[in-house]
Amino acid sequence: xxxxxxxxxxxxxxxxxxxxxxxxxxxxxxxxxxxxxxxxxxxxxxxxxxxxxxxxxxxxxxxxxxxxxxxxxxxxxxxxxxxxxxxxxxxxxxxxxxxxxxxxxxxxxxxxxxxxxxxxxxxxxxxxxxxxxxxxxxxxxxxxxxxxxxxxxxxxxxxxxxxxxxxxxxxxxxxxxxxxxxxxxxxx
Numbered sequence: 001x002x003x004x005x006x007x008x009x010x011x012x013x014x015x016x017x018x019x020x021x022x023x024x025x026x027x028x029x030x031x032x033x034x035x036x037x038x039x040x041x042x043x044x045x046x047x048x049x050x051x052x053x054x055x056x057x058x059x060x061x062x063x064x065x066x067x068x069x070x071x072x073x074x075x076x077x078x079x080x081x082x083x084x085x086x087x088x089x090x091x092x093x094x095x096x097x098x099x100x101x102x103x104x105x106x107x108x109x110x111x112x113x114x115x116x117x118x119x120x121x122x123x124x125x126x127x128x129x130x131x132x133x134x135x136x137x138x139x140x141x142x143x144x145x146x147x148x149x150x151x152x153x154x155x156x157x158x159x160x161x162x163x164x165x166x167x168x169x170x171x172x173x174x175x176x177x178x179x180x181x182x183x184x185x186x187x188x
Contacts, residue, residue: 028181031063032155037177044093045169050162051097055176059154060102060112066151073149074185079103079119082135082180083157088173093127095164099134102156105147112154116143127164135180148183155181 029036038056054060083101087093104110104117120136134157140148147153157176166172 023184023186026183026185028063028065028183029178031065032061032178032181035061036181037175039173039175042172042174043170044166044172046166048095048163048165051095051159051164053159053174054113055157055159055174058112060104060156061178062106062152062154064106064152074145077140077145077148077183077185078137079140079144080137080180080182080184081119081178082133084177084179085125085132085134085157086175087127087130088175089170091128092168092170093164093166093172095127095162097125097127097159097161097164098122099125099132100158100160101134101136102154102158103140103144103147104154105143105150106152106154107150110154112156113158116141125159137184 035056040053040055042053081101085099100122101119102112102114102117103119104112104114120138123132123134125132144153155178159174
């Protein structure tokens with residue numbers, strides 16, 4: 001009898017340890033819809049200035065997955081993302097800017113662009129080149145986890161800095177495409 005109880009205890013502990021780390025990955029790209037890519041025109045004139053450009057706009061991308069009815073609150077999660085930025089035409093601009101990704105709750109009183117909502121480290125974009133890939137996997141902080149648990153969030157890209165120099169007048173187009181936006185959580 002004692003051996004049977006011991007075997008049952010070992011079996012239960014084994015089953016619990018097997019379930020103790022159940023990783024789940026959710027692709028958030030479908031929740032962005034048509035906002036997963038886009039192009040923004042920026043009119044430039046010859047001269048030098050500093051850049052302050054928020055993509056897609058001051059509100060960022062909005063994702064609503066509250067209808068998914070997830071029955072748990074997450075206490076830990078990471079976000080794995082890739083954003084492709086392309087500048088056209090290839091010439092006409094020089095200088096470097098800092099590119100920073102942000103993730104925040106979608107509440108109207110929340111400023112997406114605050115320090116607390118940064119995703120990973122900033123990247124440098126040399127504007128004399130055409131393309132930059134921003135890719136990172138970061139652990140979400142408590143404020144970002146709150147957004148996740150509420151089921152709505154905003155995501156944005158901020159280009160700042162300079163000096164930026166334009167040699168010609170015209171339109172410069174920044175095209176972005178979010179190619180990966182995966183949320184990884186572990187249950188139990």
